[in-house]
Amino acid sequence: MKHTIETKTYYFDTDAEGVVYYANYLKWMEMGRTELLESKGINLIELREKEGLVFPVKNLSISYHAPAKLYDAVIIETELEGIKGVRFPFKQRILKKQGQILLVEGTLELAAVDRASLKPKRLPDYLKKLDLKN
Amino acid sequence: MKHTIETKTYYFDTDAEGVVYYANYLKWMEMGRTELLESKGINLIELREKEGLVFPVKNLSISYHAPAKLYDAVIIETELEGIKGVRFPFKQRILKKQGQILLVEGTLELAAVDRASLKPKRLPDYLKKLDLKN
Amino acid sequence: MKHTIETKTYYFDTDAEGVVYYANYLKWMEMGRTELLESKGINLIELREKEGLVFPVKNLSISYHAPAKLYDAVIIETELEGIKGVRFPFKQRILKKQGQILLVEGTLELAAVDRASLKPKRLPDYLKKLDLKN
Amino acid sequence: MKHTIETKTYYFDTDAEGVVYYANYLKWMEMGRTELLESKGINLIELREKEGLVFPVKNLSISYHAPAKLYDAVIIETELEGIKGVRFPFKQRILKKQGQILLVEGTLELAAVDRASLKPKRLPDYLKKLDLKN
Numbered sequence: 001m002k003h004t005i006e007t008k009t010y011y012f013d014t015d016a017e018g019v020v021y022y023a024n025y026l027k028w029m030e031m032g033r034t035e036l037l038e039s040k041g042i043n044l045i046e047l048r049e050k051e052g053l054v055f056p057v058k059n060l061s062i063s064y065h066a067p068a069k070l071y072d073a074v075i076i077e078t079e080l081e082g083i084k085g086v087r088f089p090f091k092q093r094i095l096k097k098q099g100q101i102l103l104v105e106g107t108l109e110l111a112a113v114d115r116a117s118l119k120p121k122r123l124p125d126y127l128k129k130l131d132l133k134n
Numbered sequence: 135m136k137h138t139i140e141t142k143t144y145y146f147d148t149d150a151e152g153v154v155y156y157a158n159y160l161k162w163m164e165m166g167r168t169e170l171l172e173s174k175g176i177n178l179i180e181l182r183e184k185e186g187l188v189f190p191v192k193n194l195s196i197s198y199h200a201p202a203k204l205y206d207a208v209i210i211e212t213e214l215e216g217i218k219g220v221r222f223p224f225k226q227r228i229l230k231k232q233g234q235i236l237l238v239e240g241t242l243e244l245a246a247v248d249r250a251s252l253k254p255k256r257l258p259d260y261l262k263k264l265d266l267k268n
Numbered sequence: 269m270k271h272t273i274e275t276k277t278y279y280f281d282t283d284a285e286g287v288v289y290y291a292n293y294l295k296w297m298e299m300g301r302t303e304l305l306e307s308k309g310i311n312l313i314e315l316r317e318k319e320g321l322v323f324p325v326k327n328l329s330i331s332y333h334a335p336a337k338l339y340d341a342v343i344i345e346t347e348l349e350g351i352k353g354v355r356f357p358f359k360q361r362i363l364k365k366q367g368q369i370l371l372v373e374g375t376l377e378l379a380a381v382d383r384a385s386l387k388p389k390r391l392p393d394y395l396k397k398l399d400l401k402n
Numbered sequence: 403m404k405h406t407i408e409t410k411t412y413y414f415d416t417d418a419e420g421v422v423y424y425a426n427y428l429k430w431m432e433m434g435r436t437e438l439l440e441s442k443g444i445n446l447i448e449l450r451e452k453e454g455l456v457f458p459v460k461n462l463s464i465s466y467h468a469p470a471k472l473y474d475a476v477i478i479e480t481e482l483e484g485i486k487g488v489r490f491p492f493k494q495r496i497l498k499k500q501g502q503i504l505l506v507e508g509t510l511e512l513a514a515v516d517r518a519s520l521k522p523k524r525l526p527d528y529l530k531k532l533d534l535k536n
Contacts, residue, residue, distance in 0.1 A: 010295070010298055010299055010302060011298055011417045011418060011419075011423060012295040012298060012417065012423055012425065014417050014418035015413045015414065015416050015417065015418070016413060016416035016417070016418075016420045016421075016471075016472045017188060017190070017249065017413075018418045019190075019252075019418075021413060021414055022160060022190065022191045022194075023157040023158070023160035023161055023164075023414065024157070026156060026157035026160070027157055027278070027280040030156075030157075030278055030279055030280060031278055034278060034339075044339065045338070045339050048338075054151060056151070056153075056156065056198065056201075057156045057198060058197070058198055059195075059196060059197045059198065060156075060194075060195070060196055061193075061194070061195040061196075062193060062194055062195075063192070063193045064190065064191060064192055064193065066252075067190075067252065069418075070313070070316075070418045071302075071312065071313050115151065118153075118200075118201065144429070144432055144433055144436060145283045145284060145285075145289060145432055146283065146289055146291065146429040146432060148283050148284035149279045149280065149282050149283065149284070150279060150282035150283070150284075150286045150287075150337075150338045151279075152284045153284075155279060155280055157280065161412070161414040164412055164413055164414060165412055168412060168473075178473065179472070179473050182472075203284075204284045204447070204450075205436075205446065205447050285456060285458070285517065287458075287520075290428060290458065290459045290462075291425040291426070291428035291429055291432075292425070294424060294425035294428070295425055298425075322419060324419070324421075324424065324466065324469075325424045325466060326465070326466055327463075327464060327465045327466065328424075328462075328463070328464055329461075329462070329463040329464075330461060330462055330463075331460070331461040332458065332459060332460055332461065334520075335458075335520065383419065386421075386468075386469065
């Protein structure tokens, strides 16, 4: 199931070509993943502060089809294909709201790691039982 | 041939886990590609302002092995594997200087496009003749 | 009259001390000013593309009282004290939503300038007549 | 005494007006202050990790005179006017290297605080004895 949020392009997102800078789409993708997980009832602050569990990106693959421009309304679509051990594979797409034009799409894999050691860390049981695909 | 530059991590590169934010490595990668091209005698400002030629990233694939931390000296290695039509395929690696530890590596493909239309655009002849691999 | 928007802190806003990086509050302030002007019926895209009119910050003075942290909900308050010639003086405050704690406050002055020359530029009449204080 | 570093504008510094985004000059100012302190023999990593001492900005006042553009070489000048208790008052200026044109200038005050509590914290004696003005 696709989770969807909306945002808008400000000057701080753009670069001298009048378009969103290629690294800044990754910020919107962080927003999308965060809001998907929160919408599933996952309390990221609690996992971080009580369990010492955080979720850095381990690898990503992104295609840039068309650019967002200043003050464009954009849609960030996020899908999580279940949890594989400590890995969270996401699919994300960014669309221009007007005309629903695909701008950027990518796959990103996150890992559950211990906040102090940055080593892989088992998930709490309740998290493994969540239905994150739907 | 590998082109190499060095930089250093400041607070503005880092995030609340005490490491460089995943999107910020892409800024260092822009620095590395820019300096490689300039070192080959390519005048990016002139190409942009006189020829209307710019080089956005079309796709990228990145693996994160270990994080850079505050004030770490880092090395950015950049290789360009020739030019394929209007496409510029790069390999880039970021290492922690102390111990030469591999932090991040990726492949990125740029395209020569017209600055106004953002459509693919032929390269000037002198650019095609440059030996960018060595 | 105070104009108010809400946002939330993500990893990309924070730095290695676990708090929002001092320059990133200025991004939230841009969001606040943009949304105030749009709420008054000012079409910033049209002013930019049809009139060549843009509004860079000319000076600012900011005090940092307390930091926003990861995933904090924050409120951005923006006030515009009328227009003085081509100058737009703003007061802005950022509060932590929970407890309404003042985090950052500042005064910022913007100028209407021509997009190409960056020189001061007269405002269109309809803009001068707008009641921006209330 | 003025401390000076040089850097260069990349796409990630710029915005859709083709100039450096107003908040990004503050990143260059962080670079300038960091390098001044390191040049005086202050080990910021050691102060942070062994003494728990960090130096957030408490207030700043900045004037924007002219913008830096893509690939401009810029100079960051930093002066520290001694230490006042736990306060470090800085003057900083950013110039375009070509023509030595003043772009941005400001005063910024930092405070020595405890990393965990963010409360003001006494400086180690050796730091108080340093001649930071010259």
